[in-house]
Amino acid sequence: MVNLRNFDLNLLVIFRAIMARGSIAGAAEEIGLSPSAVSHALARLRVMLNDELFFHTAEGVRPTDRARELSADIERGLGFISTAISLQHQFVPSEAKRVFTMQVADYVSGFLLPRLAERLQVEAPGVSFDILPFSISPESVWDRVDMQVRLTPGRLQPEMVRSQRLLADEIVVLMRRDHPRANDPMTAELYAELPHVKLSQSATGTTVIDDALAARGLERHMAMTVASWFEIPDIVAKSDLIAIAPRRLFSLDPRLRNLKASPLPLEEVVFSFDLCWDLRTEREPGQKWLLKVVSDVFKEIRT
Incomplete structure (x- = not known):
């Protein structure tokens, strides 16, 4: 077993940023460190994990097979830690100032968005939504999309995705x-x-x-x-x-x-409208509220 007292968990945040951005400079920009500091952190992580982790290429860096294996577990672990910390804070819809990002399939928008706007006006006037189409690659935005409403369950990182059937139609x-x-x-x-x-x-x-x-x-x-x-x-x-x-x-x-x-x-x-979300954040109060709101809207539609 690894002694976590001797392991700097911040290195995992840096690892995740390098995986997401595909370059040392991009990771440095994302987390607010210098490229040199990120390189030094990566060198420490290579020693701790006994793997090269990333190879330099003309386009940036490429993860090793070991880095790809570790990535899902590190994402899941950091997600659980983040959720555990955020659970200390209550989400009060009427007082909240927050932007949620959703990808919504075109067929679904006519059902969902007018009812969602109506409910927000009454229940959460300070909450905003950034609605993205699926013309934006789900892979490129999954780390910042709170939920998806789509015609088939999400296949992105399936071990981290939950889905709920909202509606089936002929x-x-x-x-x-x-x-x-x-x-x-x-x-x-x-x-x-x-x-x-x-x-x-x-x-x-x-x-x-x-x-x-x-x-x-x-x-x-x-x-x-x-x-x-x-x-x-x-x-x-x-x-x-x-x-x-x-x-x-x-x-x-x-x-x-x-x-x-x-x-x-x-x-x-059949047209099966599904709600998909990241299990790492599902216990966060704002996400729980959003899940209920979307589910309630589709209950109205079904009736």
């Missing part, structure tokens, strides 16, 4: 009512054959439809890919392109009522 295939194939039964083969307008993967955070088709030896014909759901109904109404949507969107977007909707012929696929 998927429907949309086409204009006078589409040339409007009277044909919607089969998986027809669905794959028809030209699609598709919401980009970066907006949804999932490839579940394409994975289900691939399992059947099929592939969609992508005529157009767009960044936002709100462009899709008008495109479908004025062309022979088809699209998919959760049925609940019919209550939010009146344009859909002018389109024909057929059940998606991929029985195993």
Whole structure:
């Protein structure tokens, strides 16, 4: 067993910063030390852990296999320490001045954000939200994202991620009512054959439809890919392109009522909206409040 009295835990903070930034200079900037001080700290850590930990490259530093193995455990340990300390402080929503960062899938934003804004206005007027799309790589922002609301559970560092099912909904295939194939039964083969307008993967955070088709030896014909759901109904109404949507969107977007909707012929696929968060911070009072708020909003939606 390591004698922690002889181990400087600050070295682990420096290790985490080097892993996150990929350079000595970047780590120094993040934690407020000089590059020289970070280099000296890394030298001490190499001796203590008996590994080189990082190799210098033209782009910065590259972690060794041992450093990658250690990274998850160090992240988890520092997260638990941070949470244990922060639990001493109460989170009072009506008095709080705090910014939460969330990634929200495009389909979900119409359900969540108006209700979230309404609740904040009453319950936590000093709290702000920075809403990020999935067009920003989840890997690049996971260390500063409080929660994700997405169509499939997060796969980032799975040993550190918890998820909760918020809502499951039927998927429907949309086409204009006078589409040339409007009277044909919607089969998986027809669905794959028809030209699609598709919401980009970066907006949804999932490839579940394409994975289900691939399992059947099929592939969609992508005529157009767009960044936002709100462009899709008008495109479908004025062309022979088809699209998919959760049925609940019919209550939010009146344009859909002018389109024909057929059940998606991929029985195993549903719109499953999931809330994902980092287990290292789940006991922190502000995070617990946010988890309850988002869960409550989706309870309202379900009813």
